[in-house]
Amino acid sequence: MSLTSDPPIDKATGPYTTVPTGHDALTVVPVRHPWRWVAVAATAVVLAQFLHGLITNPGWEWDVFAQFFTAGTILMAVWVTLQLTLYGTVLGFALGIVLAFMRLSGSPFLRVVAHAYIWAFRSIPLIVQLLFWFNLAYLYKELRFGIPFGPGFFSFDTMNLVGAMSAAVLGLALHQAAYAAEIVRGGVLAVDDGQSEAAAALGIPRHRQLRRIVLPQAMRSILPNAANEIISLFKGTSIVSVMAIGELFYQVQVVYGRNGRVVPLLMVATVWYILLTIVLSVLQHYVERHYAKGAAR
Structure with missing residues (x-):
């Protein structure tokens, strides 16, 4: 008499396929952070606008800056x-x-x-x-x-x-x-x-x-x-x-x-x-x- 049990068999796929049990049977779903991406996008937009203003706004007078730096x-x-x-x-x-x-x-x-x-x-x-x-x-x-x-x-x-x-x-x-x-x-x-x-x-x-x-x-x-x-x-x-x-x-x-x-x-x-x-x-x-x-x- 054997003390070991056979692994469960998946009837849909055949007698030689082992059905996952325990942690292997769990479906891992990654945690999603939608608001994090919203914050990243908003920050990127604000930063892009600031950089655009630095480059295009004539009030910064970058030629004077370069002259005195x-x-x-x-x-x-x-x-x-x-x-x-x-x-x-x-x-x-x-x-x-x-x-x-x-x-x-x-x-x-x-x-x-x-x-x-x-x-x-x-x-x-x-x-x-x-x-x-x-x-x-x-x-x-x-x-x-x-x-x-x-x-x-x-x-x-x-x-x-x-x-x-x-x-x-x-x-x-x-x-x-x-x-x-x-x-x-x-x-x-x-x-x-x-x-x-x-x-x-x-x-x-x-x-x-x-x-x-x-x-x-x-x-x-x-x-x-x-x-x-x-x-x-x-x-x-x-x-x-x-x-x-x-x-x-x-x-x-x-x-x-x-x-x-x-x-x-x-x-x-x-x-x-x-x-x-x-x-x-x-x-x-x-x-x-x-x-x-x-x-x-």
């Missing part, structure tokens, strides 16, 4: 914008790292000082900070060094101490440091405490734990937010135009103030901002991929 004054202004971004980022994140570890320290005094700094510089608008530094000589005509609340040993005039470019870098860096501190602190807190405890159990020094264990893992959380801050700082450099610094937006304003071609000159600034933001985004991608080694498949 690579002009010497514009390229110099782009270089000033990149300098402001670089100095603000390096100084801001350097101070931000110090503030972050002050907030994470065991000293109540350091925590209070760092928290007060972050609270103050995040509360005051950037443009107000820039104008304060720019008018430092009006507030303090001279700086004196000596005994606190007593006689001074030497002093110097503040009229030429902080120029427009120095005030812009100082304001951007100090403002950026407040946000960078919270980004770094959040990244460090995202690392499991067991990592530091295991390193301490192995006798690894504290500074080496931070440099070789904590920070490489924290960078995975820090980088996306840090990159957003850098890009925001890059675009935010346009605010220093109130100090008559020849960065990109200020220089564009000067040019269209002379020739009256507002729209094409604004497009010059817009395209430069877009191109440089793309470059920063590509750099962000490769840096994130470097720190994702061993964590992402």
Whole structure:
């Protein structure tokens, strides 16, 4: 006697055809998304209309755009914008790292000082900070060094101490440091405490734990937010135009103030901002991929 059963036979097709059973008998019907295609079509129509307007509308004045896009004054202004971004980022994140570890320290005094700094510089608008530094000589005509609340040993005039470019870098860096501190602190807190405890159990020094264990893992959380801050700082450099610094937006304003071609000159600034933001985004991608080694498949 056999314990196996014969497969079911389809009478319509003959005795040797097996009838599908279980999952094989199910008819697979792909999920259809009609509204998704409607949204795609509507978006394509809107985009086509926008591109058509860019090409055919004479108000864009693409000949004027091409004339000034690579002009010497514009390229110099782009270089000033990149300098402001670089100095603000390096100084801001350097101070931000110090503030972050002050907030994470065991000293109540350091925590209070760092928290007060972050609270103050995040509360005051950037443009107000820039104008304060720019008018430092009006507030303090001279700086004196000596005994606190007593006689001074030497002093110097503040009229030429902080120029427009120095005030812009100082304001951007100090403002950026407040946000960078919270980004770094959040990244460090995202690392499991067991990592530091295991390193301490192995006798690894504290500074080496931070440099070789904590920070490489924290960078995975820090980088996306840090990159957003850098890009925001890059675009935010346009605010220093109130100090008559020849960065990109200020220089564009000067040019269209002379020739009256507002729209094409604004497009010059817009395209430069877009191109440089793309470059920063590509750099962000490769840096994130470097720190994702061993964590992402």
